[in-house]
Amino acid sequence: MLELLPRLRRFAIGLAGHPADGDDLCQMxxxxxxxxxxQFQQGTRLDSWMYRIMRNIWIDESRARSRRSETFVDEEAGFAVGADGAQEASIALNDIDRAMQRLPDEQREAVLLVMVEGYSYKEAAAIVDCPVGTLNSRLVxxxxxxMKILEAEA
Known part of the structure; x- marks a missing residue:
């Protein structure tokens, strides 16, 4: 399990979008x-089992966060009342991490698992529990x- 930590942390940060949130996800x-x-089945891959656990926690946490956001507003939102906001909207995204966060969750997962973590399509499909064709479609x-996001922001 110790050998998996760097890869798990990288995947967690990619899912969560921020190092601190990724570290929390990795710890959970x-x-x-x-x-x-x-519950681990001997003879199966530990890394796939760990990635699946992480993905399930991330989905649960995302759902909970979504429910909380429908009820409560972040305290920082009060600071923006009356502010123009145009400057923030016009800042160019030249960072891949920021562009990745704009992808839908399923696409970001597929890109992270295949292109960043180096899993085969079959392995990545098993981690996210979908058919290989579906994973391939999400990846494409x-x-x-x-690429469109990065080109548009260049």
Missing amino acids: TIERALTRKD RGRDAL
Whole structure:
């Protein structure tokens, strides 16, 4: 499990969008894996099992965050009242991480697993629990969208 930490952290940051949130996601993944180690099936890949745990936690956390955002407004939102906001909207995205965050979740997952983590289409499809063709479609759409975002911002 220790050998997987750098890869897990990189994937977590890619999903979460921020290093601190990624570290929290990575920690939750390790904690869950350790408390549920009896659910790991011998003879299967530990990395795929860990990625699936991380993905499930991330989905759960995203849903919870979405529900909270429908109820509460971030305290920073009050600082923007009356502010123009045009400057923030016009800042060019020249950072791949920022462009990645603009991709839909499924596409970002596919790009991260295949292009960043180096998993085969079959392995990545198993991690996200979808057919290989679906993963391939998400990857192609994600890669194309990423290129358009980066070209438009250049």
